[in-house]
Amino acid sequence: MNALRLFALTAVVATLATPIAASAAPSDTTGACTSPTRSPIQRRIEENAANGMPALVAFVHRTQPFYQVSVEDAVAWVDSERERRTACMRASADRISD
Numbered sequence: 001m002n003a004l005r006l007f008a009l010t011a012v013v014a015t016l017a018t019p020i021a022a023s024a025a026p027s028d029t030t031g032a033c034t035s036p037t038r039s040p041i042q043r044r045i046e047e048n049a050a051n052g053m054p055a056l057v058a059f060v061h062r063t064q065p066f067y068q069v070s071v072e073d074a075v076a077w078v079d080s081e082r083e084r085r086t087a088c089m090r091a092s093a094d095r096i097s098d
Helices: 002-024 028-033 042-049 052-065 071-098
Strands: none
Touching: 028 071, 042 052, 042 071, 052 071
């Protein structure tokens, strides 16, 4: 009898949880705008890029033996991150204006 109660309770909870899960799921534009998980080196590159190009170049040259990242790689990553953020802001602005 306990197995039957457990089965019935599981079915009821699953039925009730479906509408809640659907309303809590992020939309496509929100999902695209979430910040991706960055590695520690990517966070450090972003911090140094915020301080200007000379700081970024100095950081890359100082850590190149360890991380094997060139200045071109760091700049390309920063540019792609900025493009992603710009696209996200455009999508958010379009959604708000509609």
